Amino acid sequence: MSASSLVGLPSNEPTTMITCTRRLEWDALHRIPKHESRCRAFHGHRYAAELTCAAERLDDLGRIIDFGVIKERVGAWIDAHWDHTAILMRGDPEAEALADANERLGKPVYWLDGHPTAEHIVEELARVSTELLKADGVRVIAVRLWETPNCSAEWVADGLPSLPSISLPSAALPSASLPSASLPSASLPPSNSDS
Numbered sequence: 319m320s321a322s323s324l325v326g327l328p329s330n331e332p333t334t335m336i337t338c339t340r341r342l343e344w345d346a347l348h349r350i351p352k353h354e355s356r357c358r359a360f361h362g363h364r365y366a367a368e369l370t371c372a373a374e375r376l377d378d379l380g381r382i383i384d385f386g387v388i389k390e391r392v393g394a395w396i397d398a399h400w401d402h403t404a405i406l407m408r409g410d411p412e413a414e415a416l417a418d419a420n421e422r423l424g425k426p427v428y429w430l431d432g433h434p435t436a437e438h439i440v441e442e443l444a445r446v447s448t449e450l451l452k453a454d455g456v457r458v459i460a461v462r463l464w465e466t467p468n469c470s471a472e473w474v475a476d477g478l479p480s481l482p483s484i485s486l487p488s489a490a491l492p493s494a495s496l497p498s499a500s501l502p503s504a505s506l507p508p509s510n511s512d513s
């Protein structure tokens with residue numbers, strides 16, 4: 319096997335890392351209890367996560383994993399636990415009434431041990447999605463969570479080469495297929511006042 323046929327395996331030899339990325343979106347409410355200003359208040363976001371996966375080898379069809387399987391595994395978990403409910407800090411003194419209501423209404427809130435910042439939520443999604451995709455022989459190597467169109471946090475698996483290897487070399491990727499999120503933010507209209 320030539321080094322260039324390895325998929326997703328960091329090595330000392332020059333290799334090409336092929337990854338695939340699935341975007342998943344949901345609506346949820348949160349608040350940051352000790353935030354210095356308005357993020358202390360309950361408010362909602364259209365969250366978007368980009369899960370980047372790698373595998374030891376491509377399957378017979380030439381895939382790391384079918385994009386639909388990522389949606390079945392991780393998207394279903396998000397729908398069940400995070401969509402149309404709240405992601406809140408355990409022990410949040412303001413959350414009790416809201417939690418009771420959502421429990422009664424069939425959408426229990428999801429509790430995190432820390433403040434539900436984008437960083438903590440992406441860390442939780444990385445943990446969960448790693449477990450959910452393990453049986454498919456897929457390794458989640460990066461997760462980016464967009465809290466607003468302008469603000470995101472990224473989790474990257476330990477032991478990976480530097481970040482640019484997560485993307486294909488730009489020469490190999492038609493620029494038209496680059497996600498708009500990777501464009502410099504200066505070229506995007508200011509669409510959210512959160513940032």
Ligand SMILES: [Zn+2]
Pocket residue numbers: 348357361362363465
């Ligand atoms: Zn927020």
